[in-house]
Amino acid sequence: MVKFQDLGISAATMKSLKRMGFEEATPIQAETIPLSLQHKDLIGQAQTGTGKTAAFGVPLVDKVDVANEVIQGIIIAPTRELAIQVSEELYKIGFGKRTRVLSIFGGQDINRQIRALKNNPHIIVGTPGRILDHINRKTLKLDHVNTVILDEADEMLNMGFIDDIESILSKIPEERQTLLFSATMPTPIRKMAERFMKEPQIVKVKAKEMTVPLIEQYYIETQEKTKFDILTRLLDIQSPELAIIFGRTKRRVDELSEALNLRGYTAEGIHGDLSQAKRMSVLRKFKEGSIDVLVATDVAARGLDISGVTHVYNFDIPQDPESYVHRIGRTGRAGKEGVAITFITYRERSYLQVVEKTTKRKMEKMIPPTVDQAIEGQQKAVMEKIMQTIDANNLDSYKEAADDLLAQKDANTIVAAVLKMLTKEPDTTPVRLTEEKPLPMKQDRKPYDKNNNGYRDRNRQNHNPRQRQGYSNKRTGQQNGSSYSKSNSNSNTYR
Numbered sequence: 118m119v120k121f122q123d124l125g126i127s128a129a130t131m132k133s134l135k136r137m138g139f140e141e142a143t144p145i146q147a148e149t150i151p152l153s154l155q156h157k158d159l160i161g162q163a164q165t166g167t168g169k170t171a172a173f174g175v176p177l178v179d180k181v182d183v184a185n186e187v188i189q190g191i192i193i194a195p196t197r198e199l200a201i202q203v204s205e206e207l208y209k210i211g212f213g214k215r216t217r218v219l220s221i222f223g224g225q226d227i228n229r230q231i232r233a234l235k236n237n238p239h240i241i242v243g244t245p246g247r248i249l250d251h252i253n254r255k256t257l258k259l260d261h262v263n264t265v266i267l268d269e270a271d272e273m274l275n276m277g278f279i280d281d282i283e284s285i286l287s288k289i290p291e292e293r294q295t296l297l298f299s300a301t302m303p304t305p306i307r308k309m310a311e312r313f314m315k316e317p318q319i320v321k322v323k324a325k326e327m328t329v330p331l332i333e334q335y336y337i338e339t340q341e342k343t344k345f346d347i348l349t350r351l352l353d354i355q356s357p358e359l360a361i362i363f364g365r366t367k368r369r370v371d372e373l374s375e376a377l378n379l380r381g382y383t384a385e386g387i388h389g390d391l392s393q394a395k396r397m398s399v400l401r402k403f404k405e406g407s408i409d410v411l412v413a414t415d416v417a418a419r420g421l422d423i424s425g426v427t428h429v430y431n432f433d434i435p436q437d438p439e440s441y442v443h444r445i446g447r448t449g450r451a452g453k454e455g456v457a458i459t460f461i462t463y464r465e466r467s468y469l470q471v472v473e474k475t476t477k478r479k480m481e482k483m484i485p486p487t488v489d490q491a492i493e494g495q496q497k498a499v500m501e502k503i504m505q506t507i508d509a510n511n512l513d514s515y516k517e518a519a520d521d522l523l524a525q526k527d528a529n530t531i532v533a534a535v536l537k538m539l540t541k542e543p544d545t546t547p548v549r550l551t552e553e554k555p556l557p558m559k560q561d562r563k564p565y566d567k568n569n570n571g572y573r574d575r576n577r578q579n580h581n582p583r584q585r586q587g588y589s590n591k592r593t594g595q596q597n598g599s600s601y602s603k604s605n606s607n608s609n610t611y612r
């Protein structure tokens with residue numbers, strides 16, 4: 118066990134960490150903070166939810182000279198939500214030192230950001246497109262930056278942000294420190310990243326498997342058309358506190374959240390076509406618990422730290438193993454437990470094997486619950502609720518009515534009737550879900566394609582850099598030439 122105070126951190130930062138309730142450093146923090154304080158370039162890889170943000174955030178904040186009113190550190194993240202979250206955590210870490218942290222991302226009023234930039238922040242957290250936009254407008258000057266961090270580096274390179282990132286890096290003095298963090302760092306991406314780093318140290322927290330052991334992982338083999346009924350039965354049986362359901366496309370997410378609402382669940386969807394305001398409000402409602410089910414594309418898979426997510430359902434199996442790791446990593450964070458269930462159709466079995474090979478962990482097969490089991494699950498939930506109501510003990514005003522009933526029928530019959538009334542019997546309200554074609558059969562991953570600045574070519578056809586801002590448009594064109602959507606609808610794009 119490593120204490121933060123043994124890592125050479127200043128008293129002011131220690132004060133913030135104490136306030137945040139951080140006592141012991143997690144393994145990735147213990148290994149990377151000292152190296153980072155020595156200005157070493159590094160690539161940090163550790164399982165989801167193990168504190169990579171503070172691993173780069175603590176030394177960054179600690180090195181900032183607050184008296185110097187210039188931008189000294191910049192963090193680049195793939196999505197707007199992640200940029201916001203990282204800036205919030207950095208703000209907390211920098212609280213003791215009064216460090217100014219600003220997030221800048223697409224979808225937010227640029228003039229407001231320009232004004233905020235004039236307040237001389239010490240640290241910037243942003244998405245590649247918007248950062249570049251400000252550089253081009255000359256509203257963001259990076260000539261005093263000494264530390265650059267790429268959070269979820271592999272995803273950003275994967276998404277085709279490499280040119281944007283290289284342009285940003287070209288505006289930052291060369292004697293900078295460059296750090297890369299992610300739970301996954303496929304070799305080709307790492308090799309590419311090393312091009313803009315100086316003798317990077319590679320810190321990989323040793324773990325038997327790539328996913329967090331505290332996440333129970335299951336798969337259910339089923340047909341496309343029965344997936345939704347099975348999903349709702351699972352929700353009834355498992356009654357998750359907070360659940361995220363991942364769908365493959367934006368259309369899928371819209372249809373799934375609508376269908377869930379029809380059957381009486383409070384669900385909302387999040388994907389890249391929604392306005393920034395809508396995305397933020399959905400996330401806020403989910404964090405507050407006023408919706409219990411978040412339906413999402415992979416937009417929510419990277420880095421988002423929502424405490425209390427107990428279940429992740431992959432309604433559609435992700436097409437690459439890294440996405441799987443990040444999706445299920447939204448649960449089981451910071452030492453908590455979690456459950457992840459992945460639906461696969463018969464044709465998609467090869468994907469399951471690819472995932473298992475990458476994570477070095479077998480998923481357990483789950484037999485889909487029957488209607489009776491779903492009813493039983495609901496009954497149990499109702500019984501628990503009844504016991505809780507009894508414990509709360511404010512039943513006096515109901516006791517007379519209870520006596521009236523007991524005078525007419527026996528206790529067992531009355532309780533049974535109450536149970537029946539309260540139990541939500543499986544709802545078979547018809548819903549409309551456009552059938553997704555299973556992923557194309559594949560055995561091997563595509564090799565690294567240098568000319569395409571990436572690997573695993575996901576039919577990326579959109580190379581217009583302006584359209585790659587944020588993440589809203591980055592996978593458009595996906596359905597052309599790809600075999601997994603029957604629909605011609607334009608809304609069926611990724612994220």
Ligand SMILES: Nc1ncnc2c1ncn2[C@@H]1O[C@H](COP(=O)(O)OP(=O)(O)OP(=O)(O)O)[C@@H](O)[C@H]1O
Nearest residue numbers: 139141142143165166167168169170300420422451
């Ligand atoms: N030393 C610590 N002690 C207690 N809690 C911590 C510590 N470090 C981080 N945490 C908490 O753990 C949670 C997960 O941290 P974080 O989001 O940084 O994980 P991550 O490794 O970046 O995950 P991902 O790969 O999903 O991005 C956060 O809520 C964070 O506040």
Ligand SMILES: [Mg+2]
Nearest residue numbers: 169170268420
């Ligand atoms: Mg993270």
